[in-house]
Amino acid sequence: MMEGLKRGSAAIVGVAESDLGQVADGLSVFDLMAQGVGRALDDCGLKLKDVDALFSATTQSRMSVLGLAEYLGINPPYLGSTIVGGSSFEYHVAHAMGAIALGLCNVAVIAYGSTQRSVGRKQASVREINPYESPFRPFLPASAYALAASRHMHQFGTTREQLAAVAVAAREWALLNPKAWEKKPLTIDGVLSSRMVSYPFTVRDCCLVTDGGGAIVVTSAERAKSLRKPAAYVLGCGQSTTHANISSMPDLTVTGALTSGKAAYQMARLGAADVDAVELYDAFTINTILFLEDLGFCKKGEGGAFVSGGRIAPKGSLAVNTNGGGLSYCHPGMYGLFLLIEAVRQLRGECGARQVKDCEVALAHGNGGVLSSQATVILGTQATL
Amino acid sequence: MPSNQDAPLKTYQDHLARNELAYQFSREAGRAVFYPRVLCPFTGSDQLEWRVSKGLGTVYATTVVHPADGKPFNVALIDCDEGFRLMSRVEDIAPEQVRIGQRVRFRVHRAEGDEDPYPVFAPVENA
Secondary structure, three states, X not given: OOOOOOOOOEEEEEEEEOOOEOOOOOOOHHHHHXXXXXXXXXXXXXXXXXXXXXXXXXXXXXXXXXXXXXXXXOOOOEEEOOOEOEOHHHHHHHHHHHHHHOOOOOEEEEEEEEOHHHHOHHHHOOOOOOOOOHHHOOOOOHHHHHHHHHHHHHHHXXXXXXHHHHHHHHHHHHOOOOOOOOOOOOOHHHHHOOOEEEXXXXXXXXXXXXXXXXXXXXXXXXXXXXXXXXXEEEEEEEEEEOOOOHHHOOOOOOOOHHHHHHHHHHHHOOOHHHOOEEEEOOOEHHHHHXXXXXXOOOOOOOHHHHHOOOOOOOOOOOEEOOOOHHHHOOOOOOOHHHHHHHHHHHHHOOOHHHOOOOOOEEEEEEEEOOOOEEXXXXXXXXXXX | OOOOOXXXXXXXXXXXXXXXXXXXXXXXXXXXXXXXXXXXXXXXXOOEEEEEOXXXXXEEEEEEEOOOOOOOEEEEEEEEOOOOEEXXXXXXXXXXXXXXXXXXEEEEEOOOOOOOOEXXXXXXXXX
């Protein structure tokens, strides 16, 4: 049997966003990554010279980690550029943890940047032709998720109103987050009556298109003790890839989160009931429902009812996507890093009006591609070790 | 010695040019493989045989794309009776009338310009 990663052996000690939303004209993805790196190092009190592992992923540079190392003027012996879409950064955390455990590095920085709003989605991400899908002109990624939603509605009776409840809850959280892009309230009717994109999704069922980036700093539990702020220990990690293209997804109502979640819970020796703050990659409203089910917060098929009636909104029974999510806070292309940033801040108690009370365990679940690559990271405070 | 292998996509498209929807079958796995490839994703075997579908299937999932300019159109996933799934669209009815569970029959969408032929479907009662 594989020994695997050791619960609590590494921690996220520094987190920061770059500028978000619509960034200043001419800023590059490396400018945004570097903003994040500088701020995240400052957050924990480490210096660039301490960094001996660098991870990055972006759609706007083919060898981004080289560009970033050059920009920062560092030559770290360990580089990682796993790119599996929005969950890349949850993979990076596990990979950094493994490298730290093996003694290959001690201070890993994971960075992201995107200027997709400024340069346009077409410029930010090269369209790949798939001869078995492209002729049918699916509006990707939205149509792939819409197909999954159609299945969920068919099999479990999930409604458009229930999907809309996810967007409304995200908006209510966003209104408590000064950094959120969206500043105005949203109603169920407001979601349903917006411009249709790919049925059953209107534009309000779909994530934002913003610029943004950030960075996090991962180090050993040992080193984490002496740093500026309370560490967020990595208690569990899990990854699962079920397909790349939606036409190859085995069952459109069951995601790899089932497998990645199980692995993460097992490593953390925790279950869904132990999680205080849940940060899920909400590229589309169906995501939140699928991941709540697959990560064990409710039964398969019951996600629609679970998210209704303000249950995942502020003052609801479960704190989900407390920063406002990709639907209302920011979504610069590959959102996974922001889930980790918010999870760490919740554990530290830094979240002001949106702070989850007595937050000891936070779960960040990244999604990449079209429900393709799933990665779960469970973080906890010192008390959970 | 193995000779240079034809591209699976080319073989697939040659079948479409003859009004046939082709797929592969893995004898070792006892199941259909789609999209066509050089290695069986169930067994790792390179022994994949080409078969021609009867062209009947069931709508597995469906969406209506609303482009910023132009008319709404259907995109669907179809489960063919031989046990493989593919992306396609259902024609001959309004895109929002396409239903999960609906029985559909394959036909070839003919090439326009540089386009390669591709498979589309229509409701069985209209076919």
